[in-house]
Amino acid sequence: MNQNGKMFLYFSQLVNIDVVDKEEKHIGSLYDVIVGQSEIAVYPKATHLIIAKGLFNRRYAVVPWGLVKERTKHSIEINLSSKEVKFDIPVNNREKLVLKRDILDQQVVDISNHNVIRVNDIHLLIVERDLMLAHVDIGARGFIRRLGFEKIVDTIVRLFNEKAIYLNKEKLISWKHIQPLSINPVSKTIKVDVSQRQLNDIHPADLSEIMLNLDHKHRLALFRTLDLDTKSEIFSLLDFPEQKSLLDDLSYKETLEIISNMPSDKAVDLLDELPKESVNKMLSVMETPKAKKLSTLLGYKSESAGGLMTTEFFALPQQMTVGEALAMIKMDDSKPESMQYLYIVDEKGQLLGATNLRRLISLDPKENILKAKFRNNIFIYPTDSVKEIAVLMEKYKINVIPVVNEEKILQGIITVDDILDHLISIAWRRWRKKNPAI
Amino acid sequence: MKNKFIRYWKSILIFFAIMGPGIITANVDNDAGGIATYSVCGAHFGYKLLWSFIPIVIALIVIQEMCSRMAVVTGKGLADLIREEFGVKITFYSMIILILANFGNTMAEFAGIAASAELLGMNKFILVPLCAWFVWFLILKGNYKSVEKVFLAACVFYVSYIISGFIVTPDWKAVGTNIIKPSIEFNRPYLFMLIGVIGTTIAPWMQFYQQAAVVEKEIKIKDYAFNRLDVIIGAFIVNIVAIFIIIVCAETLYVNGIHISTAADAAKSLRPLAGNYCYLLFAIGLLNASLFAASILPLSTAYTVCEGMGWELGVNKKFREAPQFYWLYSVIILIGAISVLIPGVNFVKVMLISQVANGILLPFVLILMLLLINRKRLMGEHTNSPIYNIITWAVIVIMILLSAGLVYTSFSH
Numbered sequence: 001m002n003q004n005g006k007m008f009l010y011f012s013q014l015v016n017i018d019v020v021d022k023e024e025k026h027i028g029s030l031y032d033v034i035v036g037q038s039e040i041a042v043y044p045k046a047t048h049l050i051i052a053k054g055l056f057n058r059r060y061a062v063v064p065w066g067l068v069k070e071r072t073k074h075s076i077e078i079n080l081s082s083k084e085v086k087f088d089i090p091v092n093n094r095e096k097l098v099l100k101r102d103i104l105d106q107q108v109v110d111i112s113n114h115n116v117i118r119v120n121d122i123h124l125l126i127v128e129r130d131l132m133l134a135h136v137d138i139g140a141r142g143f144i145r146r147l148g149f150e151k152i153v154d155t156i157v158r159l160f161n162e163k164a165i166y167l168n169k170e171k172l173i174s175w176k177h178i179q180p181l182s183i184n185p186v187s188k189t190i191k192v193d194v195s196q197r198q199l200n201d202i203h204p205a206d207l208s209e210i211m212l213n214l215d216h217k218h219r220l221a222l223f224r225t226l227d228l229d230t231k232s233e234i235f236s237l238l239d240f241p242e243q244k245s246l247l248d249d250l251s252y253k254e255t256l257e258i259i260s261n262m263p264s265d266k267a268v269d270l271l272d273e274l275p276k277e278s279v280n281k282m283l284s285v286m287e288t289p290k291a292k293k294l295s296t297l298l299g300y301k302s303e304s305a306g307g308l309m310t311t312e313f314f315a316l317p318q319q320m321t322v323g324e325a326l327a328m329i330k331m332d333d334s335k336p337e338s339m340q341y342l343y344i345v346d347e348k349g350q351l352l353g354a355t356n357l358r359r360l361i362s363l364d365p366k367e368n369i370l371k372a373k374f375r376n377n378i379f380i381y382p383t384d385s386v387k388e389i390a391v392l393m394e395k396y397k398i399n400v401i402p403v404v405n406e407e408k409i410l411q412g413i414i415t416v417d418d419i420l421d422h423l424i425s426i427a428w429r430r431w432r433k434k435n436p437a438i
Numbered sequence: 439m440k441n442k443f444i445r446y447w448k449s450i451l452i453f454f455a456i457m458g459p460g461i462i463t464a465n466v467d468n469d470a471g472g473i474a475t476y477s478v479c480g481a482h483f484g485y486k487l488l489w490s491f492i493p494i495v496i497a498l499i500v501i502q503e504m505c506s507r508m509a510v511v512t513g514k515g516l517a518d519l520i521r522e523e524f525g526v527k528i529t530f531y532s533m534i535i536l537i538l539a540n541f542g543n544t545m546a547e548f549a550g551i552a553a554s555a556e557l558l559g560m561n562k563f564i565l566v567p568l569c570a571w572f573v574w575f576l577i578l579k580g581n582y583k584s585v586e587k588v589f590l591a592a593c594v595f596y597v598s599y600i601i602s603g604f605i606v607t608p609d610w611k612a613v614g615t616n617i618i619k620p621s622i623e624f625n626r627p628y629l630f631m632l633i634g635v636i637g638t639t640i641a642p643w644m645q646f647y648q649q650a651a652v653v654e655k656e657i658k659i660k661d662y663a664f665n666r667l668d669v670i671i672g673a674f675i676v677n678i679v680a681i682f683i684i685i686v687c688a689e690t691l692y693v694n695g696i697h698i699s700t701a702a703d704a705a706k707s708l709r710p711l712a713g714n715y716c717y718l719l720f721a722i723g724l725l726n727a728s729l730f731a732a733s734i735l736p737l738s739t740a741y742t743v744c745e746g747m748g749w750e751l752g753v754n755k756k757f758r759e760a761p762q763f764y765w766l767y768s769v770i771i772l773i774g775a776i777s778v779l780i781p782g783v784n785f786v787k788v789m790l791i792s793q794v795a796n797g798i799l800l801p802f803v804l805i806l807m808l809l810l811i812n813r814k815r816l817m818g819e820h821t822n823s824p825i826y827n828i829i830t831w832a833v834i835v836i837m838i839l840l841s842a843g844l845v846y847t848s849f850s851h
Contacts, residue, residue, distance in 0.1 A: 120748065143526060217514075
């Protein structure tokens with residue numbers, strides 16, 4: 001095991017061992033280890049050890065890991081005299097990540113497999129003097145080791161099968177893929193290590209799935225840890241009961257931020273379910289253009305085009321050249337739900353036609369964009385039903401359709417996924433009618 | 439005036455939304471083991487143990503309230519908390535205790551089913567496997583939530599004890615004095631009965647079940663007062679029913695010197711109300727109580743154990759994803775059902791002994807709960823008040839002393 005000064009050790013083999021001073025006098029026992037950011041790798045390094053002494057009147061001392069002189073199987077020797085170790089540290093409410101309280105036996109997120117797991121043991125890597133957090137152990141063997149039965153069980157298993165999978169295959173997950181869930185007592189967010197800002201990299205759909213597996217305290221803390229865009233995206237993916245449960249815990253300011261940042265169709269779906277008074281209050285403090293949009297959308301019936309549409313779309317003024325249009329698209333940092341189609345409008349905002357990127361690219365940049373326009377100018381009115389939208393989409397084989405008002409001014413767009421659940425439920429109802437017996 | 443009225447209605451609505459965990463736990467608490475224990479208590483000891491119910495109500499409210507509070511404040515189940523705070527060893531052994539106790543309880547439920555089969559003139563070799571299959575299937579494939587209401591509705595059965603309690607015209611003055619004035623004896627049958635009565639009313643599984651149910655409801659701390667009311671109502675329901683079962687059995691069986699050795703003896707207590715239909719009434723009531731508890735106990739055990747051990751769990755997982763969960767759940771039902779079909783098993787004894795085991799195992803769970811709820815890091819400002827700690831420690835000490843006394847009297851003659 002001991003090659004090139006590198007070796008592995010389980011936290012359960014380290015915790016509770018004796019700590020002695022430089023004269024080998026007993027000071028206390030190892031209670032916990034504080035870990036921090038390491039410069040070299042993604043693996044956090046032990047920065048301090050917490051020593052405990054006393055049985056009933058338990059007191060704790062924190063000593064930098066650098067002072068560890070020697071570590072044997074049964075004790076740790078530190079480079080201090082026992083008088084220099086001050087047992088006056090309150091262990092509670094530390095903001096730092098500590099192994100025993102924050103990781104061992106706790107639930108953590110396995111980012112690579114998108115699920116929530118419980119840690120049975122911690123696998124540490126020793127490189128010369130440093131102790132690094134390498135893996136978490138979630139296997140049965142780790143559990144049995146903690147129970148103190150590893151040797152007995154190993155012997156019994158070996159009796160039956162020398163090559164049992166149990167003996168050789170540890171269930172270790174690399175720390176790179178682990179997100180601990182312990183909550184920072186001050187900021188109420190999940191403690192995130194600098195090296196693992198990975199939460200925001202998980203797809204929001206997977207994140208929302210993970211969140212459903214957590215209790216509501218951790219769900220809230222995890223949610224608060226994310227950036228605003230991810231928050232809004234997750235919110236758009238959740239069903240109303242789950243949204244409501246989160247909303248109850250979020251502050252007014254947080255709620256407002258999220259709703260303002262959500263695509264307007266999703267925001268309206270949510271606002272539609274909330275009590276009227278609080279919606280009015282929210283709209284009154286929101287930025288005016290957004291609030292105006294939302295309150296117009298709220299006025300439409302939810303199964304009409306107006307209720308389904310989103311007001312985030314890409315409109316190009318008719319006098320633009322193709323080159324100007326492409327430059328404008330490149331510059332834009334807002335994120336309309338769909339960039340599949342771009343809409344050409346006149347000065348009043350009336351819809352003249354649609355185009356797409358492929359058409360624009362294939363034209364000479366000096367041409368006017370009207371050249372890129374599709375032959376048919378297809379649109380619907382806010383009062384049109386889901387069925388009418390579906391018929392048009394099917395007929396012209398398009399998956400985005402613009403919505404205009406009576407003056408033909410462009411109001412919003414509907415993408416096929418906005419109406420998909422409505423279509424499925426219509427199809428389902430029809431199928432039920434035909435097959436009532438099932 | 440109008441505002442006050444609206445506020446009043448609003449709080450009633452909130453209460454109904456939050457209500458449930460306490461009252462459901464209470465009704466499951468009156469299971470086969472409960473009915474058998476209270477019946478035997480009334481038939482063999484008359485009013486002698488009635489005094490224990492005032493301390494039991496207080497202890498039950500205090501203990502169940504602690505569970506709800508932990509659930510609301512931490513958002514975690516009891517097994518989760520035990521694992522996270524005390525580590526693998528304590529979790530492992532407390533899960534073994536819970537599995538043993540709940541094996542006993544599940545056996546008691548199937549004993550209740552077998553006993554009602556006999557009363558209904560049905561073959562227990564058909565009814566017990568049928569019910570085991572029903573319970574297993576209901577949870578895994580069916581919709582438990584909709585059936586729960588049927589079970590709850592059928593709990594009106596307990597009303598027949600309350601009505602009977604008035605029909606038999608007991609000496610209310612004697613009932614009152616016996617509730618207030620303790621009459622303590624130190625002999626094996628008395629201690630056995632007392633531990634059984636406490637163990638069936640404050641069973642270890644209830645704490646795990648109640649805490650999980652409150653966590654699932656995601657009740658917020660601001661609505662917690664309603665949750666507390668739910669617990670109190672639940673505690674009163676269990677104990678009022680228990681007291682009436684004891685009164686009825688005391689007035690019909692104890693005064694005539696009838697000992698309960700089979701369920702038919704216990705059913706006779708309902709004769710003043712139902713005449714010769716008393717067997718039918720008792721059998722149906724017992725069957726419902728047993729089925730209700732049998733649907734909850736194995737599932738709650740499997741949930742709790744998997745939670746503590748960190749195994750995948752939940753009926754929405756596939757067998758391959760959560761094998762331990764399904765194995766545990768199925769084996770508890772299977773062994774519970776098979777063991778009561780062994781020829782010569784006395785059902786009343788099975789029901790009684792399992793409840794005594796509950797009582798003996800209770801202090802272990804309570805000690806862990808007390809240690810958890812007094813941790814400031816977990817509970818913040820919601821740790822126990824001194825009076826709560828005193829009451830719970832008292833229950834712990836008393837249960838340990840009673841169990842020691844039971845062991846002592848069993849070997850001393």
